[in-house]
Amino acid sequence: MSSCRFDVLGLGNAIVDVISQADDAFLLAQGLRKGAMRLIDESCADALYAAMGPAAFVSGGSAANTIIGAASLGCAAAFIGKVKSDEAGAAFVHDIRAAKVSYTTGLAEDGPATARCLVLVTPDAQRTMNTFLGASQNLTEADVDEEMVAQSAIVYLEGYLWDPPAAKAAFVKAAKIARGAGRKVALTLSDSFCVDRYRSEFLGLMRAGAIEILFANESELHSLYQTADFETAVAQLGAEKVLGVVTRSEKGSLIVTNGEALAVPAFPVEQVIDTTGAGDLFAAGFLAGLCKHKPLATCAQLGALAAAEVIQHIGARPLADLRQLAAQTGVAI
Amino acid sequence: MSSCRFDVLGLGNAIVDVISQADDAFLLAQGLRKGAMRLIDESCADALYAAMGPAAFVSGGSAANTIIGAASLGCAAAFIGKVKSDEAGAAFVHDIRAAKVSYTTGLAEDGPATARCLVLVTPDAQRTMNTFLGASQNLTEADVDEEMVAQSAIVYLEGYLWDPPAAKAAFVKAAKIARGAGRKVALTLSDSFCVDRYRSEFLGLMRAGAIEILFANESELHSLYQTADFETAVAQLGAEKVLGVVTRSEKGSLIVTNGEALAVPAFPVEQVIDTTGAGDLFAAGFLAGLCKHKPLATCAQLGALAAAEVIQHIGARPLADLRQLAAQTGVAI
Numbered sequence: 001m002s003s004c005r006f007d008v009l010g011l012g013n014a015i016v017d018v019i020s021q022a023d024d025a026f027l028l029a030q031g032l033r034k035g036a037m038r039l040i041d042e043s044c045a046d047a048l049y050a051a052m053g054p055a056a057f058v059s060g061g062s063a064a065n066t067i068i069g070a071a072s073l074g075c076a077a078a079f080i081g082k083v084k085s086d087e088a089g090a091a092f093v094h095d096i097r098a099a100k101v102s103y104t105t106g107l108a109e110d111g112p113a114t115a116r117c118l119v120l121v122t123p124d125a126q127r128t129m130n131t132f133l134g135a136s137q138n139l140t141e142a143d144v145d146e147e148m149v150a151q152s153a154i155v156y157l158e159g160y161l162w163d164p165p166a167a168k169a170a171f172v173k174a175a176k177i178a179r180g181a182g183r184k185v186a187l188t189l190s191d192s193f194c195v196d197r198y199r200s201e202f203l204g205l206m207r208a209g210a211i212e213i214l215f216a217n218e219s220e221l222h223s224l225y226q227t228a229d230f231e232t233a234v235a236q237l238g239a240e241k242v243l244g245v246v247t248r249s250e251k252g253s254l255i256v257t258n259g260e261a262l263a264v265p266a267f268p269v270e271q272v273i274d275t276t277g278a279g280d281l282f283a284a285g286f287l288a289g290l291c292k293h294k295p296l297a298t299c300a301q302l303g304a305l306a307a308a309e310v311i312q313h314i315g316a317r318p319l320a321d322l323r324q325l326a327a328q329t330g331v332a333i
Numbered sequence: 334m335s336s337c338r339f340d341v342l343g344l345g346n347a348i349v350d351v352i353s354q355a356d357d358a359f360l361l362a363q364g365l366r367k368g369a370m371r372l373i374d375e376s377c378a379d380a381l382y383a384a385m386g387p388a389a390f391v392s393g394g395s396a397a398n399t400i401i402g403a404a405s406l407g408c409a410a411a412f413i414g415k416v417k418s419d420e421a422g423a424a425f426v427h428d429i430r431a432a433k434v435s436y437t438t439g440l441a442e443d444g445p446a447t448a449r450c451l452v453l454v455t456p457d458a459q460r461t462m463n464t465f466l467g468a469s470q471n472l473t474e475a476d477v478d479e480e481m482v483a484q485s486a487i488v489y490l491e492g493y494l495w496d497p498p499a500a501k502a503a504f505v506k507a508a509k510i511a512r513g514a515g516r517k518v519a520l521t522l523s524d525s526f527c528v529d530r531y532r533s534e535f536l537g538l539m540r541a542g543a544i545e546i547l548f549a550n551e552s553e554l555h556s557l558y559q560t561a562d563f564e565t566a567v568a569q570l571g572a573e574k575v576l577g578v579v580t581r582s583e584k585g586s587l588i589v590t591n592g593e594a595l596a597v598p599a600f601p602v603e604q605v606i607d608t609t610g611a612g613d614l615f616a617a618g619f620l621a622g623l624c625k626h627k628p629l630a631t632c633a634q635l636g637a638l639a640a641a642e643v644i645q646h647i648g649a650r651p652l653a654d655l656r657q658l659a660a661q662t663g664v665a666i
Contacts, residue, residue: 020431050427054429054431055428055431057391058390087419094385095388096387098388317387
């Protein structure tokens with residue numbers, strides 16, 4: 001692999017999170033399934049927002065969170081995703097650039113508003129997400145900067161990207177360019193209901209060799225192989241031709257490759273405040289480790305470290321300098 | 334005093350905080366004085382925002398924070414302040430109503446954008462504030478709802494309200510109506526540089542009997558009486574015809590009335606994360622105690638409790654239900 005301008009490039013929905021605290025009764029009254037992500041239209045988003053408590057606006061988006069985490073760990077990082085030229089869009093652009101991520105996707109001048117995800121954080125630190133895709137639906141092939149893709153060692157895609165119809169074409173283009181240039185393609189399954197929607201496509205991509213690294217949590221893995229048995233799902237993942245990374249919350253992670261599984265413990269935390277972004281940041285640490293050619297166990301430790309940081313405060317992006325944090329805690333990066 | 338529809342009504346600048354972490358080197362490079370609030374114009378706000386790190390958007394404004402804290406402690410609360418009909422304004426309106434505060438001020442349809450305060454939080458938990466007053470400058474006498482003022486047991490005003498020229502007239506009107514209806518008027522001095530700008534007016538208001546309760550921190554009190562000696566400043570405050578409430582960070586507070594001073598300790602905290610809103614929330618607790626006819630020492634304890642909550646997380650408004658918190662910690666409300 002020739003040397004690259006970027007260590008990692010993310011493609012994903014460009015979203016501003018609207019984060020509020022809520023109790024279980026609120027979720028029940030609104031008919032929301034705790035821990036899941038559901039897609040909503042603008043009027044539903046407006047109605048839910050009106051019913052929600054006071055909220056903080058913080059830039060989010062799964063792949064964007066991951067890329068920012070990787071940048072915080074010292075990776076040269078880039079992102080492709082679509083916002084509108086509105087106040088929320090301006091905040092998204094500011095935040096991703098302020099995190100030293102290359103971001104050059106053109107703003108939508110008309111059409112729906114910048115995507116927002118109404119995140120309800122319950123006292124048990126779980127997050128329930130309601131996404132209005134808005135302008136992120138207008139990401140198309142034309143937004144995929146060929147040179148940027150070809151110059152990125154790893155191209156990282158979120159499963160959520162399958163929800164806006166045009167974005168899939170953007171993914172296919174990016175994956176083709178990446179493969180042609182000898183780069184790696186990684187996919188995160190994003191959400192068990194998202195896997196339900198696109199199971200055969202995700203399996204097809206892996207089996208066609210379009211994806212070399214797969215990130216999933218336990219429920220996404222169960223959904224992918226339609227089994228309630230974890231060992232069965234892991235065995236099936238082990239038979240795929242991918243590097244599988246399975247996150248298991250406080251039980252740590254499992255690296256599955258060539259039919260073997262390596263378990264790595266979670267990073268100890270004092271108090272879990274908000275689990276939003278835990279998976280995104282695990283992926284950030286893991287990818288940063290891969291980019292720096294660390295052993296897989298170290299990659300998983302870096303993932304655990306980054307995830308531990310993000311679940312100890314509200315919001316899905318790190319507040320600490322993750323490279324400093326890694327140095328302080330003795331994890332090599 | 335006849336019974337009132339509202340326990341407390343706040344008048345103040347309606348602001349959205351844009352909160353970012355920064356180090357001392359950044360403050361130095363930007364020529365910012367740590368811990369102070371300075372007024373900036375829109376182009377300066379844009380330039381500073383561009384230089385800042387990733388930021389969270391959270392509704393703020395000193396008096397608005399106080400009113401929301403009082404509502405969280407079970408007070409019937411209302412607020413008057415001006416935003417524009419833009420995205421930030423919509424968020425401000427949502428948040429204050431979601432906190433169960435009555436808010437009916439008309440939105441500005443044109444003119445400058447909703448006010449924003451660029452808040453830089455340094456690792457020592459201090460906050461440095463840069464305020465673009467925007468639409469809040471368009472608060473006028475016409476926005477003061479006479480019946481709302483007459484129906485509020487306490488009318489609470491922020492010193493910052495003196496900065497937008499037209500707002501002063503709104504204050505004068507509110508204070509007149511309140512006095513006419515036999516209500517109490519409270520003022521917070523807001524910031525030592527704000528006191529520098531309006532010292533003679535603030536002293537004049539107290540001495541004319543227009544204000545019955547005065548909130549100040551140590552540096553504001555020093556600025557008010559132009560002395561570096563705390564005891565001298567307290568003695569001067571004791572000679573005024575007001576109930577004086579002096580906050581002293583970790584040293585607690587001092588209630589000064591009729592020439593006597595009552596010291597009340599601060600509430601113990603594990604880790605101070607962001608001191609933004611500490612004074613605002615102290616005032617919230619104190620006012621809530623007054624509304625519930627608690628002894629002054631209990632009022633100060635409630636203030637200490639509310640301030641302790643807000644300095645343990647990022648943002649100037651409480652995340653916890655303060656009434657529950659008071660119950661858990663055994664402070665009577």
